[in-house]
Amino acid sequence: MKVAIYGQYYQNSTEPIINDIFVFFNKNNVEMIIESHFLLMLNERKIVEKKYKTFTSHTELDSSFDMLISIGGDGTILRAATLVRDSGIPILGINAGRLGFLASVQKENIASFMQFVLDKKYTISKRTLLSLTCTPPNESIDAINFAMNEITVSRKDTTSMITIDTYLNEEYLNSYWADGLIISTPTGSTGYSLSCGGPILTPDVKSLVITPIAPHNLTARPLVVPDETEIRLKVSGREEYYLVSLDSRVTSVKNESILTLKKTPFQINMVEITEETFLKTLRKKLLWGEDKRN
Numbered sequence: 695m696k697v698a699i700y701g702q703y704y705q706n707s708t709e710p711i712i713n714d715i716f717v718f719f720n721k722n723n724v725e726m727i728i729e730s731h732f733l734l735m736l737n738e739r740k741i742v743e744k745k746y747k748t749f750t751s752h753t754e755l756d757s758s759f760d761m762l763i764s765i766g767g768d769g770t771i772l773r774a775a776t777l778v779r780d781s782g783i784p785i786l787g788i789n790a791g792r793l794g795f796l797a798s799v800q801k802e803n804i805a806s807f808m809q810f811v812l813d814k815k816y817t818i819s820k821r822t823l824l825s826l827t828c829t830p831p832n833e834s835i836d837a838i839n840f841a842m843n844e845i846t847v848s849r850k851d852t853t854s855m856i857t858i859d860t861y862l863n864e865e866y867l868n869s870y871w872a873d874g875l876i877i878s879t880p881t882g883s884t885g886y887s888l889s890c891g892g893p894i895l896t897p898d899v900k901s902l903v904i905t906p907i908a909p910h911n912l913t914a915r916p917l918v919v920p921d922e923t924e925i926r927l928k929v930s931g932r933e934e935y936y937l938v939s940l941d942s943r944v945t946s947v948k949n950e951s952i953l954t955l956k957k958t959p960f961q962i963n964m965v966e967i968t969e970e971t972f973l974k975t976l977r978k979k980l981l982w983g984e985d986k987r988n
């Protein structure tokens with residue numbers, strides 16, 4: 695078995711996590727290829743001294759890898775998705791962060807969960823992604839043009855609201871007058887969209903959610919549409935530019951540009967361990983099981 699290992703940060707809890715993973719994988723002859731910046735951090739702190747092969751970009755991750763292991767929070771998993779891209783390499787998240795909603799493995803039970811991985815006792819949860827075409831083109835969007843959580847448009851450098859003319863498959867829907875608009879995948883439905891009143895979708899649902907951010911149209915509500923829908927947006931406002939985000943990445947786009955959002959032809963494969971299904975995660979991490987009345 696051959697796995698890629700990725701993390702963004704070194705913090706106090708990194709050392710025991712790394713120890714658990716490396717001891718287990720070395721004992722079971724799993725080949726580990728480590729992202730070069732992460733290995734440098736581990737080497738500097740003398741956590742890892744043995745020589746390991748490294749990778750630096752998505753171009754080095756090919757079908758010979760069985761899995762990419764992301765050590766961190768949800769932000770790290772979103773970055774990990776930009777490393778695997780359309781290679782199909784499944785991502786397994788080990789939560790070293792705070793919420794870690796997308797991570798299957800908690801740092802307390804690494805060895806037992808890695809045994810499930812070795813025994814192939816896991817399923818693949820396919821995650822729908824969104825991509826964006828900007829007219830006129832925008833280079834920084836084209837560099838990594840997909841989002842696993844959501845694409846948003848929002849106001850920039852001002853308190854003044856923006857107007858977002860929205861069309862679904864060429865049919866006019868609405869002109870939102872708001873701080874912004876979120877187009878969320880099922881994966882992203884538990885992220886920013888949820889905070890703005892959007893519904894939770896299970897990851898396998900074939901839909902997208904359009905959720906306004908603080909709309910001043912009092913009747914505007916989150917809308918669920920089929921994931922085959924082509925969504926076209928035109929933003930106008932007092933400032934010349936507004937912000938576009940794809941997950942954690944942001945760029946400025948000039949008013950009146952046309953944004954066309956579509957599902958990508960590929961998906962991200964997330965490893966799901968039976969002990970940590972999406973429904974269990976809802977109860978554990980969104981605290982559905984913590985209602986003291988029941």
Ligand SMILES: NC(=O)c1ccc[n+]([C@@H]2O[C@H](COP(=O)([O-])OP(=O)(O)OC[C@H]3O[C@@H](n4cnc5c(N)ncnc54)[C@H](O)[C@@H]3O)[C@@H](O)[C@H]2O)c1
Pocket residue numbers: 767768769770772792793794795796843844881882883884885886887889941942
């Ligand atoms: N008000 C909000 O809730 C808000 C605002 C901006 C961004 N976000 C989310 O943060 C993501 C970017 O992450 P970041 O690390 O750069 O920002 P960050 O450091 O501000 O973290 C955002 C929080 O959102 C959580 N989160 C991210 N994706 C999630 C998901 N799919 N389900 C449940 N929780 C999730 C993370 O655990 C973290 O606690 C965005 O894609 C967006 O979904 C949320």
Ligand SMILES: Nc1ncnc2c1ncn2[C@@H]1O[C@H](COP(=O)(O)OP(=O)(O)OP(=O)(O)O)[C@@H](O)[C@H]1O
Pocket residue numbers: 701702703704705706707708765766767768769770771790791792793794795
């Ligand atoms: N490799 C790591 N080792 C130890 N702690 C880490 C590591 N990576 C991340 N963390 C911890 O997790 C925090 C958040 O990480 P990250 O940016 O990946 O997630 P996030 O988007 O903020 O989401 P979450 O709420 O899941 O933590 C970091 O500030 C740090 O405290």
